Amino acid sequence: MRTEAFNELRSKPAYSVAEGARYLKVASATLRSWVAGRSFPKADGVGHFRPLIHPPSRNPPLLSFWNLIEAHVLRSLRTEHGVSLKDVRRAIVHAEKVLGINSLLLSKELRTQGGDLLLERYGELIELSASGQLAMRQLFKEHVARVEWDERQFPMRLYPFVSGEMPSSSKLIAIDPTIAFGRPVVVRFGVGTGTIADRIDAGEQASDIAADYGMELAAIEQAVVYERAA
DSSP states (O other), X not given: OOHHHHHHHHHSOOEEHHHHHHHHTOOHHXXXXXXXXXXXXXXTEXXXXXXXXXXXXXXXXXXXXXXXXXXXXXXXHHTTTTOOHHHHHHHHHHHHHXXXXXXXXXXXXXXXXXXXXXXXXXXXHHTOOHHHHHHHHHXXXXXXXXXXXXXXXXXXXXXXXXXXXXTTSOOOEEBOTTSGGGOOEETTTTXXXXXXXXXXXXXXXXXXXXXXXXXXXXXXXXHHHHHHOO
């Protein structure tokens, strides 16, 4: 696929907020606040956080594959530490201004100096201890390592976390806009995790499904855990 067509595919609206939240294992309300912003009470009235992610379709909000990548990175910064959206925004803006990198959350620079600067600024904002910053840095790197970039340094594939999975574990499940319309699949076989879970729910045995697709039983189990995780 030509790069221009591939980039168009990755940037077009493809996922509802509910789908994106389920695929990334974040609360729908959390992802919606990142995409649409949210109101909050103030002493003199009501304030509003501007969105951190800008989807190609706003009414209703529909996320692109690239938006999923941004949300995946935000998940590592936001949900693991419970820091306000305001502080996350300040950290991102600071890093982008200092480095001159547009769309930092989509940049491979996150694995090098961009990520280091972002984490340094972020750690300062939330006043983490040295050990806390070290733990956050490791967690962040594990999240960024779940993103695969193409030769032009654009995100092309995401390996979402499976519930209970160690960050460094094998990447069995992927979200790739060129496979199964961008829905999660067991990547070696291109079989949708939803299809596997539906067959299990219909009463089929995991061993029979594994035999049908030529998969290991562990891959079937991972697909079901991923699909059914809260």
